[in-house]
Amino acid sequence: AQSVAQPEDQVNVAEGNPLTVKCTYSVSGNPYLFWYVQYPNRGLQFLLKYITGDNLVKGSYGFEAEFNKSQTSFHLKKPSALVSDSALYFCAVRDPNSGNTPLVFGKGTRLSVIA
Amino acid sequence: EPEVTQTPSHQVTQMGQEVILRCVPISNHLYFYWYRQILGQKVEFLVSFYNNEISEKSEIFDDQFSVERPDGSNFTLKIRSTKLEDSAMYFCASLAGGKPPLHFGNGTRLTVT
Numbered sequence: 001a002q003s004v005a006q007p008e009d010q011v012n013v014a015e016g017n018p019l020t021v022k023c024t025y026s027v028s029g030n031p032y033l034f035w036y037v038q039y040p041n042r043g044l045q046f047l048l049k050y051i052t053g054d055n056l057v058k059g060s061y062g063f064e065a066e067f068n069k070s071q072t073s074f075h076l077k078k079p080s081a082l083v084s085d086s087a088l089y090f091c092a093v094r095d096p097n098s099g100n101t102p103l104v105f106g107k108g109t110r111l112s113v114i115a
Numbered sequence: 116e117p118e119v120t121q122t123p124s125h126q127v128t129q130m131g132q133e134v135i136l137r138c139v140p141i142s143n144h145l146y147f148y149w150y151r152q153i154l155g156q157k158v159e160f161l162v163s164f165y166n167n168e169i170s171e172k173s174e175i176f177d178d179q180f181s182v183e184r185p186d187g188s189n190f191t192l193k194i195r196s197t198k199l200e201d202s203a204m205y206f207c208a209s210l211a212g213g214k215p216p217l218h219f220g221n222g223t224r225l226t227v228t
Contacts (some may be wrong), residue, residue, distance in 0.1 A: 001116065030216055034217075041224075042221055042222075043121075043219040044215075044219040045219075046216045046218065051215065090157075102173075103160070106157065107156070107157040
């Protein structure tokens with residue numbers, strides 16, 4: 001069965017500093033990996049995905065993530081955090097070789113960027 | 116950019132009542148999903164729907180839940196007899212021809228009193 005772990009409930013970072021939100025996954029085959037962001041009282045907004053190809057993927061709002069197969073990780077990064085990046089971030093995984101299995105989400109990490 | 120839209124944004128109901136949550140997926144999408152998020156907790160899969168039938172459902176999606184695509188545009192989630200623990204944010208999502216990512220609506224906050 002596929003699963004996602006986000007080991008940090010909360011990440012605090014000062015504005016202008018680099019940020020990292022951690023994610024590790026478990027699937028039987030090669031994963032499809034995603035990051036979504038949720039602002040207060042809003043839905044889940046897609047940030048970026050890894051399907052195949054370059055391990056470093058770039059997404060919306062200056063975010064990027066690196067797929068590391070040996071460490072089964074897909075950490076979200078941004079070189080310089082903004083206060084407006086403060087939100088709840090979800091990592092998600094899908095095993096494309098398991099039929100129409102649904103996207104499985106991590107429990108989320110709350111990012112707080114302090115001015 | 117096309118969006119998934121959900122109505123209402125907030126629904127309050129009494130325990131034991133039936134509720135219907137409505138979603139209009141993106142028009143050319145073929146796969147449809149319902150997820151829920153209990154306040155402050157993880158996003159949980161409920162059900163997926165393709166070709167006018169359920170393709171997968173979780174253990175949360177018991178006999179009290181049903182889904183329907185009545186008219187080719189709307190995708191509804193019905194809870195037959197709500198319980199207090201059904202209080203959550205319910206998200207609809209759709210997918211184009213199996214190609215990720217999932218596109219989510221803004222959710223319906225269901226409060227059962």
